[in-house]
Amino acid sequence: MNSKTVYIHTLGCQMNVYDSDRICIRLLGMGYDRVSSAEAADLVIINTCAIRAKAEQKLYSLVGRLADLKKKKPALRIGIGGCVAQQEGEKLLNRAPCIDFVFGTHAIGRLNDLITQVERSGRRTVDVKLADCPDDDFSYAMNPSISRQISRFVTIMTGCDNYCTYCVVPYVRGAEVSRPPEHILDEIHMLADSGVREITLLGQNVNSYGQKEGWCNFPELLKQISGIENISRIRFTTSHPKDLSEELIQAFSTLKKVGHHIHLPVQSGSDRILKRMNRRYTHSDYLAKIDRLREICPDMAVTTDFIVGFPGEDEADFQDTLNLIQAVQFDSVFAFKYSDRPSAPASRFSNKVDEDVKSDRLGRLLELQKKCTLRRHQSLIGTRQVILVEGRSPRAAESNQAIVQWTGRTSGNHIVHFSLHNRNGSPEPDLTGQMLSVQISRSFPHSLWGDVIADETDKVYFSSKQS
Numbered sequence: 001m002n003s004k005t006v007y008i009h010t011l012g013c014q015m016n017v018y019d020s021d022r023i024c025i026r027l028l029g030m031g032y033d034r035v036s037s038a039e040a041a042d043l044v045i046i047n048t049c050a051i052r053a054k055a056e057q058k059l060y061s062l063v064g065r066l067a068d069l070k071k072k073k074p075a076l077r078i079g080i081g082g083c084v085a086q087q088e089g090e091k092l093l094n095r096a097p098c099i100d101f102v103f104g105t106h107a108i109g110r111l112n113d114l115i116t117q118v119e120r121s122g123r124r125t126v127d128v129k130l131a132d133c134p135d136d137d138f139s140y141a142m143n144p145s146i147s148r149q150i151s152r153f154v155t156i157m158t159g160c161d162n163y164c165t166y167c168v169v170p171y172v173r174g175a176e177v178s179r180p181p182e183h184i185l186d187e188i189h190m191l192a193d194s195g196v197r198e199i200t201l202l203g204q205n206v207n208s209y210g211q212k213e214g215w216c217n218f219p220e221l222l223k224q225i226s227g228i229e230n231i232s233r234i235r236f237t238t239s240h241p242k243d244l245s246e247e248l249i250q251a252f253s254t255l256k257k258v259g260h261h262i263h264l265p266v267q268s269g270s271d272r273i274l275k276r277m278n279r280r281y282t283h284s285d286y287l288a289k290i291d292r293l294r295e296i297c298p299d300m301a302v303t304t305d306f307i308v309g310f311p312g313e314d315e316a317d318f319q320d321t322l323n324l325i326q327a328v329q330f331d332s333v334f335a336f337k338y339s340d341r342p343s344a345p346a347s348r349f350s351n352k353v354d355e356d357v358k359s360d361r362l363g364r365l366l367e368l369q370k371k372c373t374l375r376r377h378q379s380l381i382g383t384r385q386v387i388l389v390e391g392r393s394p395r396a397a398e399s400n401q402a403i404v405q406w407t408g409r410t411s412g413n414h415i416v417h418f419s420l421h422n423r424n425g426s427p428e429p430d431l432t433g434q435m436l437s438v439q440i441s442r443s444f445p446h447s448l449w450g451d452v453i454a455d456e457t458d459k460v461y462f463s464s465k466q467s
Contacts, residue, residue, distance in 0.1 A: 006032040007041035011058055012049020014237065015202050016082055018153040019108060020047045023081065025140035026111055038069060043077045043115070048084035050168050053339035056084055060096075067098040077118060079103065081111075086172040087342060089128045104128035105158075105173050109135025130174045134158050136183055141190035150390050150433050151198040152191050156184050156221070160204035162240065164267075165278045165346040166307060166338065169204055178203075178210045181221055185228070192230040197433045198388055199225065201236040207243045219247045226257045232435055233388050235413065237263045242280040244289050252297045260297050261331075261413040264289070265305035269324030270317035273310050276349070283324060290328050301376075301412030302328060306335040308365060309358030311349035313338075318361050325368055331376045331412065333369045337362055370445065377414070377443035385410040385450065387438050389431040393417045406431055415447040416440070 006027045010020045023045060024034055038044045046062055049055040059080070070076045079101045080092055086104035093099055101118050103111055107127045114127055159174040160167070188199055201221075203209060209218040216224070218236075225234055234257045239248070241264055252258055264286075268274050271282045293300045306321065325333070337358040340347035387408035394407070407417050418438050420431065438450030 004032045005035045005041045006043040007035050007038045008045045010047045011055055014153045016047050018155050021140045022108055025143050045079045048082035050083035050087050050172055059084055063096045070098045083172040086128050090126045093124050100124055102126045106131045106134045136179055138187040141187050152196045153200050153202050154187055155202045157203035157209055166344055168341045168344050171343040178213050181216055188228055192228055198233040205240040206236050207239050219251045222251050222255055226255045233257055233259050235259045239264055241286050241289055249292055249296055260299050260411045261301040263303045267307050269321035273313055273317050301331040303332050304330055307338050308362045309338045309353035312351040313353055329372050332373055335365050380440045381443055384437055384439050387416050387436050389434050391432045416450045418450040418452055
C-alpha cells in the first residue's frame, strides 16, 4: 500500500496541466497517492507559470500559506517546478526557506532522483538545467487514473524561437523542439484506447512543427492523427499569425475531425505596437488570414489574446485594437494588462503606460468583446451543431426528475447545455463521449442551450437498450 501522499497545484497554461499529469504519474510510481489538499499531503508540488506577473504573485501567495503549514508539519516537503522555477532557480530557495527543491521545465525526467535525494539527505536542491532535447516520457497515458477523460492535451513541441519582446517563454522553456511524430501518434493511440475522444495538440507555435527536425509538417501530422480510430475531434493551440499557412487553413475543410475553431493570438491591433512586440505581421495581414479562414469555413470560431498597455501604446494604438475587434467579431478573447517580465526585452523599454490607463483600456476592451460574444452566440440560434458530450452539466439539475442535464462542445468549441427527456421509464443512457446533433435554441454570455434532435434522442435510447 502507498504510504506517502502528494498534492499538485497547477498554475498557468494547458502545457502546465499536461506536465502536471506527467509529474503525477512519476510520483505514483514512487509510492505516492495523490490527494486534493496540501493539508493532507506529505509532499506539495506547485507547477508554476511566469508569463505574467499576476501568475508569479499567485505562487508567492501560495508559498506563504505553505510556510505556515510547514510550521505545523515540519516533515512536509515542498517543491516548485515549471516556468518560475526555471526563471528564478536558487533565488526561490533564498526567498522562501520553506521550499525544499526547485526543478525547471526540462527536469521532469529527473524528478524521481531529485525527490529521492531530498528525502534521503534533507538537503535543499535546485535542478534547472536546460537539455538539448526535453524529456519525452508519455507513460502517463497508460495510467487509467489520468487518462479516463473524454478530452486530453498532448504536447507536440516545446520551447519557442520567436522571441516576442514581451515574452519569457524562450528563456524558461528553451529553444523550439518538436517531438517525433511516432511518439505523438503512440501517445494518442494509448489515450484513444483508454476512452479519450478529443485531443488538443499543444505548442507555442504549432505552425512550425517539425521544420527544424525535417519531419512531417503540422498539416501532415493532423492528417495522420485524423486516421486514429476512436478519436472524434482534434483541436490545437497555439497558432502564430505570421506563418499560418494556406495548407493549414485548408486542413479545416479537408480533415473532418479538426474542430472549426482557431486560437490566433493577435496581441494588438496597432502596426506600430506589433512591430515593437516583434510579431512580424500587420493589422491588415491578420485580417487577411481571418478572411481566408472564414472563406474556407464560414462557421469558423476565432479566439485571440490581447496585451493592453504595452510600453509606448497611446490612445490611437488602442483604438486600432478596438477597430480590429469590431472587424473580426471574435468569439471570445483573453486580454491582460502588460507587465514587465525578467529577461524579456520589453522590460527595458521606455514609455511605460500608467496602471490606471491600462485598467481603463482593459475594461473598455472587455466591454466591447462582451457585446461581440453575445452577437456571435445569438447568431448560432436555430443552427444545428454536432456536440461531443463531455458529461453531466455542472449546472443545477432541473426539478423534474425525468430530465437530465448534459454538457458538451460544438466543433467551434462553444459550450452547449442540453437535456434528455426520459422515455417511459427507460434507463438513463450515459451520453459521455457520444457525438450528438442538437439545435441551438438559446444563447447566454458564456454558453448556449440546445435541444437534442428527435432522431438523435431515439438513437441514444435505442443504444442504451441494446447495451
